[in-house]
Amino acid sequence: MADKPLAGRHALVTGGGRGIGAAIARQLLSLGADVTITGRDAGRLAGAVTTLSALGRVQAVSMDVSAAAAIEAGFAQAAGSFGPVAILVNNAGIAQAAPFARTDLAMWDDIMRTDLTGAFLCAKAAVPMMLAAGWGRVVNVASTAGLTGLAYCTAYCAAKHGLIGLTRALAKELATKPVTVNAVCPGYTETDIVETTLDNIVAKTGRTREDALADLVAPNPQKRLIQPAEVAEAVGWLCLPGSSAITGQSIAVAGGEIM
Numbered sequence: 001m002a003d004k005p006l007a008g009r010h011a012l013v014t015g016g017g018r019g020i021g022a023a024i025a026r027q028l029l030s031l032g033a034d035v036t037i038t039g040r041d042a043g044r045l046a047g048a049v050t051t052l053s054a055l056g057r058v059q060a061v062s063m064d065v066s067a068a069a070a071i072e073a074g075f076a077q078a079a080g081s082f083g084p085v086a087i088l089v090n091n092a093g094i095a096q097a098a099p100f101a102r103t104d105l106a107m108w109d110d111i112m113r114t115d116l117t118g119a120f121l122c123a124k125a126a127v128p129m130m131l132a133a134g135w136g137r138v139v140n141v142a143s144t145a146g147l148t149g150l151a152y153c154t155a156y157c158a159a160k161h162g163l164i165g166l167t168r169a170l171a172k173e174l175a176t177k178p179v180t181v182n183a184v185c186p187g188y189t190e191t192d193i194v195e196t197t198l199d200n201i202v203a204k205t206g207r208t209r210e211d212a213l214a215d216l217v218a219p220n221p222q223k224r225l226i227q228p229a230e231v232a233e234a235v236g237w238l239c240l241p242g243s244s245a246i247t248g249q250s251i252a253v254a255g256g257e258i259m
Contacts, residue, residue: 004032015092017044019191023228027236029055036078038063065118075125084129090119091141115159136179171248180247187254190225222255
């Protein structure tokens with residue numbers, strides 16, 4: 001069906017219970033995919049499934065992407081219900097900010113396990129299914145922090161730069177196969193993570209929320225937060241059958257922040 005180009009495809013979205021992940025799940029459902037959303041909060045996932053189920057077949061699988069055994073079990077559960085994973089969206093991630101001097105090994109390891117190693121392990125689980133089926137899409141949700149440097153975000157920037165490196169290397173390795181690998185790189189997006197960031201700035205500096213927000217969006221020429229649905233639209237496009245020539249790309253969804 002022309003209006004359901006992903007019909008019959010099973011998409012798995014990590015961190016799919018809220019924010020960008022939930023918007024991506026909604027977009028893929030609208031394109032006809034069967035969607036598995038994963039995350040660590042079973043209650044949040046259940047609520048998201050209730051909201052999304054009117055759009056198509058959707059299921060939730062509790063899975064912590066920082067734990068290799070949980071990923072293996074989660075993919076087995078997802079595939080057991082909806083079939084092999086044809087579309088993987090590595091969206092799960094955490095963001096913590098601190099001056100370099102206060103970025104300890106525990107913070108570094110936590111961010112790396114979740115934002116980079118988790119994506120690597122999910123790709124390890126999904127790509128063999130895609131190769132066996134003869135079709136696949138991997139989309140990594142990185143960040144503009146993976147394309148440039150941000151002060152006070154050493155670990156996060158390093159992880160997102162690593163995720164873009166993983167994207168490019170895997171895309172080149174799979175270039176002769178019917179599997180594409182791309183990244184989307186949102187700027188500051190209207191999500192719970194950004195709301196927490198704003199709260200922290202206000203609490204630590206005593207500035208108004210409006211002033212704190214103005215500073216966050218200053219690098220964006222459009223002077224606004226990106227909407228989760230805008231990121232989801234880019235992800236959906238990369239998953240379309242007609243996007244088969246797009247691979248190894250890191251697409252900024254950031255109002256012109258990166259040009």
